[in-house]
Amino acid sequence: MSLDLSLCFSPHVEAAMAAGRPLVALESTIVTHGMPYPANLKTAQAVEAEVRASGAEPATIAVIDGTLKIGIDDGELASLAKAEGVMKLSRADLAYAIAFGKTGSTTVAATMIAARAAGIGVFATGGIGGVHRGGETSLDISADLEELARTNVIVVSAGAKAILDIGRTLEYLETKGVPVVSYGSDDLPAFWARESGFATPLRLDTASAIARFQKTREALGIAGGMLIANPLADDQAIDRGTIEGWIDRALADAAAAGVTGKAVTPYLLGRIVELSDGRSLDTNIALIKANARLAGAIAVALKATG
Numbered sequence: 001m002s003l004d005l006s007l008c009f010s011p012h013v014e015a016a017m018a019a020g021r022p023l024v025a026l027e028s029t030i031v032t033h034g035m036p037y038p039a040n041l042k043t044a045q046a047v048e049a050e051v052r053a054s055g056a057e058p059a060t061i062a063v064i065d066g067t068l069k070i071g072i073d074d075g076e077l078a079s080l081a082k083a084e085g086v087m088k089l090s091r092a093d094l095a096y097a098i099a100f101g102k103t104g105s106t107t108v109a110a111t112m113i114a115a116r117a118a119g120i121g122v123f124a125t126g127g128i129g130g131v132h133r134g135g136e137t138s139l140d141i142s143a144d145l146e147e148l149a150r151t152n153v154i155v156v157s158a159g160a161k162a163i164l165d166i167g168r169t170l171e172y173l174e175t176k177g178v179p180v181v182s183y184g185s186d187d188l189p190a191f192w193a194r195e196s197g198f199a200t201p202l203r204l205d206t207a208s209a210i211a212r213f214q215k216t217r218e219a220l221g222i223a224g225g226m227l228i229a230n231p232l233a234d235d236q237a238i239d240r241g242t243i244e245g246w247i248d249r250a251l252a253d254a255a256a257a258g259v260t261g262k263a264v265t266p267y268l269l270g271r272i273v274e275l276s277d278g279r280s281l282d283t284n285i286a287l288i289k290a291n292a293r294l295a296g297a298i299a300v301a302l303k304a305t306g
């Protein structure tokens with residue numbers, strides 16, 4: 001049996017591709033599972049605007065009624081933002097949703113797969129998934145890490161989410177040969193916080209240096225993506241001590257509620273928004289916008305280097 005996996009490009013994305021303009025992929029799990037309505041919708045729109053302001057075209061990716069969309073329109077974004085029971089898709093179930101006509105948002109892993117299929121080399125998110133705290137016994141390790149090892153897409157993030165075990169996440173990425181590059185910092189950022197306390201494996205200070213690094217990897221035939229960790233501006237970040245208190249409390253609540261599997265990350269993010277009285281949400285919004293700006297600059301630089 002031969003299946004026609006036709007990607008559905010939005011008119012904006014199609015026009016940008018035809019004109020040879022730079023593109024940036026954006027994920028949709030942050031919309032459906034990462035933030036409450038209506039902040040999720042406002043943020044997704046603002047993030048697209050940031051990409052445009054940096055000279056690139058945004059392509060927000062999602063599966064809608066079984067169609068893999070590379071770029072969605074305002075109406076589709078609004079209905080995803082409000083919808084309940086949307087699947088949270090990763091490498092394991094992206095094809096399931098397409099095969100059986102489901103609607104699902106794409107995580108970092110699934111967005112990388114779709115971006116690669118569409119020929120888009122740069123992708124902006126908030127924070128990647130990684131090794132959860134206690135992951136050495138629970139084996140709760142995000143499929144995002146394996147995807148970074150396999151799929152040639154530059155993922156611009158604010159690091160791994162601070163709810164995770166950052167040290168083990170770094171070890172895992174090192175084992176898999178994934179470059180971890182902090183942008184303009186010697187310390188690996190930790191999502192809401194500017195610093196994780198871990199020295200960054202690599203540091204680059206310009207978008208064109210990042211583009212040059214990825215092009216060189218590709219020239220060497222090295223498969224896989226790279227993780228760019230972009231620290232938030234000082235006045236928008238939350239200090240490590242403050243955020244750790246909320247994380248500990250959220251982790252204890254998740255354990256008491258018996259939350260497991262795919263539900264863990266959305267539960268923790270939601271609980272930390274409550275515990276911080278919305279402060280973590282403001283910071284999450286600021287960091288994804290900053291990442292979208294940097295991703296746009298990298299996409300522009302990739303075009304400029306041929």
Ligand code: PSU
Pocket residue numbers: 027029030033034035106107108109125126127128129130141142143144261262263265269284288
């Ligand atoms: N960044 C955010 N909020 C999010 C995510 C990223 O600011 O909700 C999502 C991404 O889609 C990422 C997912 O792939 O969280 C990680 O989920 P898990 O830990 O279950 O792999």
Ligand code: MN
Pocket residue numbers: 140141142261262264
């Ligand atoms: Mn998990």
